[in-house]
Amino acid sequence: MNPFGVGMAHGKVIWFGEHAVVYHHPAIALPLTEHRIHIKMDPSSKTELISPFFNGPLEGSQGFEGFIALLERLREILPFQDATITLRSDIPVGAGLGASAAIASAIVQAAFDLTDHPLDAGTHFDLIQLSEGYFHTNPSGIDAYLSIHDEALRYRKDQSPESIQIDLDAHLVIAHSNVSGSTKDAVEQIARMMKEKKSSKKMADLGHITLNALEAIQAKELKKLGQLMNDAHGLLKRFNVSHPVLDDLVDQALSHGALGAKLSGGGLGGIMIALFEGKSGALAFQEHLHQSGYPHVFIKALAA
Ligand code: MEV
Numbered sequence: 001m002n003p004f005g006v007g008m009a010h011g012k013v014i015w016f017g018e019h020a021v022v023y024h025h026p027a028i029a030l031p032l033t034e035h036r037i038h039i040k041m042d043p044s045s046k047t048e049l050i051s052p053f054f055n056g057p058l059e060g061s062q063g064f065e066g067f068i069a070l071l072e073r074l075r076e077i078l079p080f081q082d083a084t085i086t087l088r089s090d091i092p093v094g095a096g097l098g099a100s101a102a103i104a105s106a107i108v109q110a111a112f113d114l115t116d117h118p119l120d121a122g123t124h125f126d127l128i129q130l131s132e133g134y135f136h137t138n139p140s141g142i143d144a145y146l147s148i149h150d151e152a153l154r155y156r157k158d159q160s161p162e163s164i165q166i167d168l169d170a171h172l173v174i175a176h177s178n179v180s181g182s183t184k185d186a187v188e189q190i191a192r193m194m195k196e197k198k199s200s201k202k203m204a205d206l207g208h209i210t211l212n213a214l215e216a217i218q219a220k221e222l223k224k225l226g227q228l229m230n231d232a233h234g235l236l237k238r239f240n241v242s243h244p245v246l247d248d249l250v251d252q253a254l255s256h257g258a259l260g261a262k263l264s265g266g267g268l269g270g271i272m273i274a275l276f277e278g279k280s281g282a283l284a285f286q287e288h289l290h291q292s293g294y295p296h297v298f299i300k301a302l303a304a
Pocket of ligand 1: 141
């Protein structure tokens, strides 16, 4: 047993294929290695969380069911009981940037570090998925996988993820809409729609967009990638997982020279991503959004 345990995990952004990936279609996701969750776990007489968004005992607190279940499981497999969990985050929570998976990922690492037990990747993934089951209902595993791997991925549920090479003279602007989105609500809403036949067709169309995007990434066809992002946003809107603020951000991105834009992650709020050729347009749009009251706007390079 160590005096304390530490863990760290990064966020992710889904470029193409959110929601469709739950239905076994492919998705393309990128790690956000500069945006991390840090956890320190100190043995204590009760389990409580100290964080920028919540301070107090976890037991009985709403919205933390996944972490509570995860800690219960960790207590079954590791020799520890209660702990004060101190969380630092550079990832906005409820934004579609994979914060819930990254928190679970870092908690698992910290518990294994505290108790000096080796942690293998399979156990790590399964434990994150246990927690994600409470936040996503039916998690594809894409967020869990990305929180422990730092390569761009083509991800398909229940198949081995493949790393992909992305080398484009382009940048993604990732803008938080300031509206918190519930992935659980979005996934459950789509599950209801998927009971209708015409929704399966729409979902298959989302899957095809991702396959076309994979080809466009290889062929370095930026205009096509932008168009595919617009098409994906249109389909996600038809699944009712967009939000007026996200739609407005998409329009603003396009009028500021983006090649394409879409919501990313669960939707109903959270983030919008926009593709810009080169870097200067992305920087100018980031500045515009900062001045318009959107403090969380990041830029992700798409070069190798
Ligand atoms: C959330 O980041 C991605 C979704 O596709 C849900 C999932 O894959 O578990 C909306």
